[in-house]
Amino acid sequence: VLLDLSLPKMSGIDVLRELRRSQCAVALIIITARDSVEDRVGGLDLGADDYIVKPFDVDELLARLRAVVRRKSGAAQPVLSNGVVSLD
Template sequence: MGLSSILLVEDDRMLSDAMAAALRQDGWQVDTAYDAAAARVALVDHAYAAVLLDLGLPRGSGLDVLESLRARYDATPTLIITARDQLGDRIRGLDAGADDYVVKPFQIDELLARLRAVVRRTRGMVAPVLRYGDVAVDPARRSVTRGEARVRLSTHEFRTLVALMERQGRAVARSHLEDLVYGGAGAIESNTIAVYVHQLRRKLGDELITTVHGYGYRLGEER
């Protein structure tokens, strides 16, 4: 998925189809999900320019989806679309990490304008570059360099590295890493994180990540 791809999460199929058609006419590529579980899987597997997220969903809630997204340091712009117009609902959505909020029923032109504004605003934000030794991670550009060389990482390798970089010098439990990388979406093989760590060591150096036996992993020297 690229910078023009949107994930639309809406359980009303007729509304979803109408919104998807309008989004495509506005120049976006659109993926759809009709429940919270499918949305969580899509957001783990792909990188989107933005998410249009209903709150009232089957198999979980939109807030659950948003909270899991932000918990793994994914800053994908998220615009909540919902029939819940109470102030408390809006505050909870914004506190969970939403970038904007549109209450149903809405005019499609307003939704498209708000979406474009959110994407423009977030693309202009500057995220701090994370560094350890000669390794630098730019979360905003999703890029990694070692010295002067660009290093290509898969989506899950990148999320594993960011989670460890954010906690330099501290041991991170394997189960916590799984939650940060996957956001609790679906069953995970017991050795999955170990595979990502192995790949990161191969690409960035064996000395970067230390195994804390029986617990998890640590990036850098213990603090």
């Protein structure tokens, strides 16, 4: 999950809190313009697997996605697939 903290109807922090409260272990990266140390630490402490500040480079985002997937699965995978969608 790529989760922006500035959502129209519910705070991204509230979404993260609910996901983790329900024991949902999905890989989750926060993407946001909020760049204070307190925001970053807070998001990670609530259960985000990574936190990236906008603007970001797409190559960095893809590398962070790969790293989170490796950590979650316990093994490196060069191609991520879900149904008909693949990310190489």
